[in-house]
Amino acid sequence: MSERQFETTAPIRATVPQQVMFAMQEIAHEIRSFVVDNFLFGEENGQLSNDDSFLDKGLIDSMGILTLVDFVKEKYSINIEDEEIVPDHWDSVQRIATFIEGKLASRN
Amino acid sequence: MKTLFSFSSRVLDIKAEAVVSVAQESIRKTVLHRLRRRGAVVGLSGGIDSSVTAAICVRALGRDRVFAVMMPESESSDDSLRLGQMLAESLGIASIVENVGPTLKSLGCYERRDEAIRKVIPEYGKGWKSKIVLPNLLESSSYALYSVVAQAPNGEIKRARLTSDAYLGVVAATNFKQRVRKTMEYYHADRLWYAVAGTPNRLEYAQGFFVKNGDGSADFKPIAHLYKTQVFQLGRYLGIPEEILRRPPTTDTYSLEQSQEEFYFSVPLETLDLCLYAKNHGVDPAEVAGATTLSVEQVKRVYGIIDSKLNSTQYLHLPPQLVEKVEEVRLMGTD
Numbered sequence: 001m002s003e004r005q006f007e008t009t010a011p012i013r014a015t016v017p018q019q020v021m022f023a024m025q026e027i028a029h030e031i032r033s034f035v036v037d038n039f040l041f042g043e044e045n046g047q048l049s050n051d052d053s054f055l056d057k058g059l060i061d062s063m064g065i066l067t068l069v070d071f072v073k074e075k076y077s078i079n080i081e082d083e084e085i086v087p088d089h090w091d092s093v094q095r096i097a098t099f100i101e102g103k104l105a106s107r108n
Numbered sequence: 109m110k111t112l113f114s115f116s117s118r119v120l121d122i123k124a125e126a127v128v129s130v131a132q133e134s135i136r137k138t139v140l141h142r143l144r145r146r147g148a149v150v151g152l153s154g155g156i157d158s159s160v161t162a163a164i165c166v167r168a169l170g171r172d173r174v175f176a177v178m179m180p181e182s183e184s185s186d187d188s189l190r191l192g193q194m195l196a197e198s199l200g201i202a203s204i205v206e207n208v209g210p211t212l213k214s215l216g217c218y219e220r221r222d223e224a225i226r227k228v229i230p231e232y233g234k235g236w237k238s239k240i241v242l243p244n245l246l247e248s249s250s251y252a253l254y255s256v257v258a259q260a261p262n263g264e265i266k267r268a269r270l271t272s273d274a275y276l277g278v279v280a281a282t283n284f285k286q287r288v289r290k291t292m293e294y295y296h297a298d299r300l301w302y303a304v305a306g307t308p309n310r311l312e313y314a315q316g317f318f319v320k321n322g323d324g325s326a327d328f329k330p331i332a333h334l335y336k337t338q339v340f341q342l343g344r345y346l347g348i349p350e351e352i353l354r355r356p357p358t359t360d361t362y363s364l365e366q367s368q369e370e371f372y373f374s375v376p377l378e379t380l381d382l383c384l385y386a387k388n389h390g391v392d393p394a395e396v397a398g399a400t401t402l403s404v405e406q407v408k409r410v411y412g413i414i415d416s417k418l419n420s421t422q423y424l425h426l427p428p429q430l431v432e433k434v435e436e437v438r439l440m441g442t443d
Contacts, residue, residue: 061420062252066272082243082269086250 023104027076028097034071035093039064050093065090072096078103115395117382120337124345127338128164131330135168138303138328145303145327147173151293152203153360154178154191156343156352157331158307163346164330165305166199176203177296179289181212183363191352198349204296208288217284224277225256228268235261239362240270240278245413246375246406252413259364282361286322303327309336311381315414316421324424335381375410383410 028050036044039059054060060068065085073080078100089099139145147169150162165174176199178192189205196203212218225232232238238258243250254270256278270278290304297304306326308318313332318324331339336357343353356367357377375383379400386396386407393407402410 055416058419061416062254063272063275063420065251066253066270066275070271070273082253082255083250085253090251 024097024101027100028093030075031068031072031096031100032093034068035059038067048093050097052093053087053091055087055091068096072100076100076104078107115386115391116399117337117378119385119389120335120381122334122338122341124342127334128167128342128345131164132168135165135328135330139169143303143327145297145301147175147300147302148305148328149175149177149293149297149300149302150305150307151289151323152176152178152192152195153307154185154188154195154352155355155357155360156339156348157309157312158192159195159348159352160339160342160346161305161307161331162195162199162201163348164342166201167346171200173302174199174201175296175300175302176201177293178203178205179208179292180205181207181209181285182218184360185358185365187355188360191349191355194349195352198347206292208285208292211288212284215284215288217281217288221278221281224274224281225258227274227277228256228270229258229266231260232258237363239364239366240275241267241366244375245409246402252416257364283319283322285361286319286324290322290325297327305330306332308332309339310334311336311377311384314384315380315417316424318424320424335385336377337381375413380410380414383407384414387411387414 032048032050035054036042036048039054040048048057048059052059054064068090069080069085072078080103084099087095089095135148139148148165150158150165152158152162162174162176176192176196178189178196180189193203193205222232222236225238236258238256240254241257242252242254245252254275255267256270256274258266258268260266293304296302304326306323306329308323308329309331310333312318313329331342334342340353358365358367379402382400383396383402385391386393393404393411396402396407397404400407
């Protein structure tokens with residue numbers, strides 16, 4: 001990402017949350033693209049919001065979760081423990097993005 | 109949801125004599141008239157389902173019109189062959205032992221499977237044994253994620269969560285077993301002009317516990333409408349040998365001993381049986397909890413597992429899909 005993308009008129013102290021927000025949006029966008037490509041086969045048609053539950057929508061089963069976990073693990077170079085693979089972290093685009101952000105933050 | 113009866117495990121009690129009588133009539137009509145075949149081939153695994161299927165076929169068609177095939181391979185339990193032979197003998201039916209091990213080896217079944225396991229356990233190799241397991245989903249709201257459990261030649265046990273490509277690789281390779289066995293059953297069916305009997309019970313059939321074009325393939329499935337518990341009741345009525353009745357259900361697919369609960373259902377079969385019945389009949393989870401050792405929350409989880417399996421295994425039930433209906437092909441019995 002270029003330096004220009006972080007230009008802001010806000011005070012210096014406010015740039016951290018903005019960066020976090022940017023990172024979250026970026027991550028959510030990447031997860032969303034992966035989900036649309038792999039589970040909606042590119043045909044999104046506005047039917048998936050970032051807060052939609054994959055389980056409620058019948059979008060992703062256990063095999064799908066395995067695929068998502070593999071993608072996230074590789075893409076963001078994070079370790080994911082078995083006990084972390086629960087709907088609280090994996091049942092929507094937003095939840096996954098929040099989970100990844102938390103993992104990345106705890107690594108720094 | 110309100111039900112008009114008091115829910116208990118007794119709901120699965122059946123009048124075995126009447127159920128067998130209906131199945132006999134159906135088999136006769138199906139095999140002899142609709143399918144126009146002279147008899148039935150049954151693959152015997154030494155388990156309760158194939159034993160009951162064979163016994164009902166004998167009642168329906170006569171012992172001279174039922175042919176049993178036992179198909180051991182290098183990783184199947186010795187009990188499977190021994191009990192299959194015992195059943196064929198007790199029913200007085202013709203049978204054959206077909207060792208499918210060399211065919212599986214030449215297809216690369218074992219080597220491909222081992223290669224897939226090495227993606228998560230790199231040291232896995234010759235002399236190791238393995239099985240695939242699921243977590244106990246009653247205890248938490250986790251996903252049904254498969255792990256491989258492997259035993260080294262020195263007895264050391266290793267467990268690793270499967271990645272998606274490792275899981276698919278293991279399943280694709282082990283599915284050779286069910287598909288080769290079915291190929292062998294159809295060989296005998298073709299040479300005898302018989303139909304092939306499928307052996308799934310309702311739990312397996314509804315929850316997609318079968319391999320498409322493997323054990324899921326058959327010309328008729330005479331116990332697919334019966335819950336596992338009911339198949340046991342029929343087994344006792346039909347005089348299936350006690351050792352088969354008492355044998356714990358197993359997939360007999362992996363080299364380490366593995367129960368069906370571990371591989372697929374992840375909850376005890378009797379419990380799932382009762383929950384499937386309850387869900388099919390709109391019974392409130394609170395009533396099911398009162399009749400079992402499960403909490404209301406656990407019953408809800410089982411209902412969720414059942415729904416999830418019904419959705420994710422629909423593909424297994426679908427016949428080849430056509431762009432347009434081919435009008436001139438009219439299937440008997442479907443009009």
